[in-house]
Amino acid sequence: xTKAVIQLNNISFRYxxxxxxxxxxxxxxxxxxxxxxxxxxxxxxxTTLLNIITGINQPYAGEVQVLDKPLQxxxxxxxxxxxxxxxxIIFQQFNLLPYLSLLxxxxxxxWFSSRRRTQAVNVExxxxxxxxxLDIPEALFNKPANTLSMxxxxxxxxxxxxxxxxxxxxADEPTSSLDTDNRKRFxxxxxxxxxxxxxxLVFVSHDKYIAxxxxxxxxxxxxxxxxxxxxxxx
Amino acid sequence: MKLLKIALKSAxxxxxxxxxxxxxxxxxxxLLLGVDTIRKQxxxxxxxxxxxxxxxxxxxTSPINLLLYSIFHxxxxxxxxxxxxxxxxxxxxxxxxxxxxxxxxSHRGFRxxxxxxxxFHYYRYADTQSLQLQQGEVFKxxxxxxxxxxxxxxxxxxxxxxxxxxxxxxxxxAGEHAxxxxxxxxxxxxxxxxxxxxxxxxxxxxEAIHVDWQSGTRSALRxxxxxxxxxxxQSKSITAFMLGVENKITLFDLQRKINNFSDExxxxxxxxxxxxxxWQTMGKFEKVLMAVSALVxxxxxxxxxxxLLTTLNERRREMAVLRAVGAHAYHVIxxxxxxxxxxxxGGVSLGIAILYAMQVIMQPIIAENYGVFLSxxxxxxxxxxILLAALLLAVIFSLIPGLIAYKRSLQDGLMVKI
Numbered sequence: 076x077t078k079a080v081i082q083l084n085n086i087s088f089r090y091x092x093x094x095x096x097x098x099x100x101x102x103x104x105x106x107x108x109x110x111x112x113x114x115x116x117x118x119x120x121x122t123t124l125l126n127i128i129t130g131i132n133q134p135y136a137g138e139v140q141v142l143d144k145p146l147q148x149x150x151x152x153x154x155x156x157x158x159x160x161x162x163x164i165i166f167q168q169f170n171l172l173p174y175l176s177l178l179x180x181x182x183x184x185x186w187f188s189s190r191r192r193t194q195a196v197n198v199e200x201x202x203x204x205x206x207x208x209l210d211i212p213e214a215l216f217n218k219p220a221n222t223l224s225m226x227x228x229x230x231x232x233x234x235x236x237x238x239x240x241x242x243x244x245x246a247d248e249p250t251s252s253l254d255t256d257n258r259k260r261f262x263x264x265x266x267x268x269x270x271x272x273x274x275x276l277v278f279v280s281h282d283k284y285i286a287x288x289x290x291x292x293x294x295x296x297x298x299x300x301x302x303x304x305x306x307x308x309x
Numbered sequence: 310m311k312l313l314k315i316a317l318k319s320a321x322x323x324x325x326x327x328x329x330x331x332x333x334x335x336x337x338x339x340l341l342l343g344v345d346t347i348r349k350q351x352x353x354x355x356x357x358x359x360x361x362x363x364x365x366x367x368x369x370t371s372p373i374n375l376l377l378y379s380i381f382h383x384x385x386x387x388x389x390x391x392x393x394x395x396x397x398x399x400x401x402x403x404x405x406x407x408x409x410x411x412x413x414x415s416h417r418g419f420r421x422x423x424x425x426x427x428x429f430h431y432y433r434y435a436d437t438q439s440l441q442l443q444q445g446e447v448f449k450x451x452x453x454x455x456x457x458x459x460x461x462x463x464x465x466x467x468x469x470x471x472x473x474x475x476x477x478x479x480x481x482x483a484g485e486h487a488x489x490x491x492x493x494x495x496x497x498x499x500x501x502x503x504x505x506x507x508x509x510x511x512x513x514x515x516e517a518i519h520v521d522w523q524s525g526t527r528s529a530l531r532x533x534x535x536x537x538x539x540x541x542x543q544s545k546s547i548t549a550f551m552l553g554v555e556n557k558i559t560l561f562d563l564q565r566k567i568n569n570f571s572d573e574x575x576x577x578x579x580x581x582x583x584x585x586x587x588w589q590t591m592g593k594f595e596k597v598l599m600a601v602s603a604l605v606x607x608x609x610x611x612x613x614x615x616x617l618l619t620t621l622n623e624r625r626r627e628m629a630v631l632r633a634v635g636a637h638a639y640h641v642i643x644x645x646x647x648x649x650x651x652x653x654x655g656g657v658s659l660g661i662a663i664l665y666a667m668q669v670i671m672q673p674i675i676a677e678n679y680g681v682f683l684s685x686x687x688x689x690x691x692x693x694x695i696l697l698a699a700l701l702l703a704v705i706f707s708l709i710p711g712l713i714a715y716k717r718s719l720q721d722g723l724m725v726k727i
Binding site: 151152155156158159160164166170171172175186188191235 | 311315318319321322626627629630631632633634635636637638639719
């Protein structure tokens with residue numbers, strides 16, 4: 076049986092100024108090496124769920140374990156360090172620092188994590204290889220990031236999430252700014268690279284169309300008891 | 310190190326606004342250091358201009374006025390003193406040495422000073438320095454002249470050149486003593502005192518050019534240069550004289566005696582005391598100037614704070630990206646502090662560069678117009694403290710936007726949706 080890399084157990088979360096839970100999940104397991112698609116309409120708690128998995132927010136009840144590590148025991152600084160050591164993160168858009176070159180953008184996690192640096196073996200070479208594998212023209216490698224098209228920027232963001240072989244790749248609607256052709260190509264490249272270094276992929280999107288490419292699909296509203304309450308109340 | 314690289318590149322990305330902030334800090338640093346340098350240099354100059362002279366004696370006027378016209382060649386004497394009075398005072402037993410000074414003529418904008426060869430022997434500046442000849446020798450003949458370093462430089466004079474002196478401080482054609490030209494026999498080494506800008510001649514020379522003058526205009530009765538020389542002229546009056554005493558204990562007694570001199574109204578001043586009084590008066594202006602400069606620097610630093618605060622929103626995404634790639638929230642504060650240090654260091658370096666460039670350019674101009682000789686020096690410890698304080702203040706200021714960004718990036722997490 077494959078091992079769970081992320082385990083959520085009876086977690087409840089609310090923002091401090093709110094009087095109602097935004098997230099209440101009985102049980103969620105993400106298994107080693109799988110491609111998990113988390114879908115849900117906006118406002119159903121997708122981003123909050125990611126914040127909890129990445130240790131940005133802590134539930135007031137329940138347990139979150141990532142790679143067998145209970146996140147609630149970590150200080151802010153420890154959880155920052157844990158995140159960069161084990162997670163690669165891709166945003167919806169504007170992932171890159173415009174004033175750094177592509178290579179520097181890709182290498183950023185290795186600047187902050189010695190674990191990622193060690194696992195990349197040769198940071199320089201590894202960033203070049205990743206960019207090549209993600210179909211970025213070599214002529215652009217030393218160009219500033221803001222000269223790229225949106226599709227290219229998202230692929231550079233993938234390279235950055237992958238460098239240093241993090242255990243889990245977290246992607247927050249990375250395809251929403253891409254057109255249909257680019258979307259498929261982006262997913263193919265992301266899957267290929269994630270599998271190559273056996274990273275688990277947690278992919279969040281409201282785009283049901285791409286759900287078909289994933290091995291497992293979860294709808295947040297199905298597992299979030301808090302959002303059911305809200306739905307019933309309204 | 311990587312954080313510094315990020316700070317540098319991020320700042321470079323916003324170079325237009327950052328360089329403006331840097332420039333405004335440079336200007337305020339320039340102002341503060343400039344005012345400080347000028348006041349210190351001016352003080353050094355004044356203090357160094359005369360030393361080892363116990364008393365300066367002139368016609369009764371204010372002590373500061375006497376000091377200014379006799380030594381600094383600023384302004385004019387209200388009155389002369391008679392030569393017999395000079396002889397009478399200097400024959401007192403307390404007096405060890407004396408040097409007469411006769412002013413009132415000029416040569417192409419430079420003051421002419423009549424004196425005797427004792428001047429070269431007794432005049433001291435910058436504690437113990439005495440006048441040294443760069444070329445030639447001290448004047449011997451009535452029509453010999455020794456010129457200061459700057460005079461020779463500015464007018465390209467060599468030994469043997471003939472020069473014509475003019476009556477009064479402002480040269481006019483009608484006021485020229487063209488009939489009695491002087492020959493340059495010596496050029497002095499640089500002293501960084503008003504002596505550099507002076508033409509020195511003998512008292513007899515001064516007397517000779519004025520022998521056929523009365524009440525400031527030339528009389529109809531012309532006396533040739535040759536004839537004037539043969540007349541064996543004696544000065545009738547001088548402007549002031551310097552003296553040294555045998556024994557310092559007698560100094561106050563001698564000063565009182567001269568101030569109570571019965572033949573005519575005289576004033577004796579101790580140059581050190583008068584210099585101190587002068588600087589006490591100036592000290593108030595100095596303090597006001599320094600305070601104004603400090604406020605300008607503060608304004609520059611507040612400008613920096615404003616600039617940092619206005620970038621907070623545009624940098625929100627940048628901070629989220631950095632957090633996502635592993636930067637801690639405190640790294641965000643460090644980035645703001647680094648940027649502030651960068652801007653202030655840039656501003657300080659630029660300010661210092663402009664300060665030195667201006668000193669090099671202004672040095673001859675200030676010397677010419679104000680008789681103050683700026684010597685270009687390293688920054689002193691007091692100025693370094695000012696710069697460090699500016700840097701420290703900038704760091705403290707940058708903590709404000711730093712902490713705001715820190716709080717925000719903790720709230721925002723990684724998923725900023727802008």
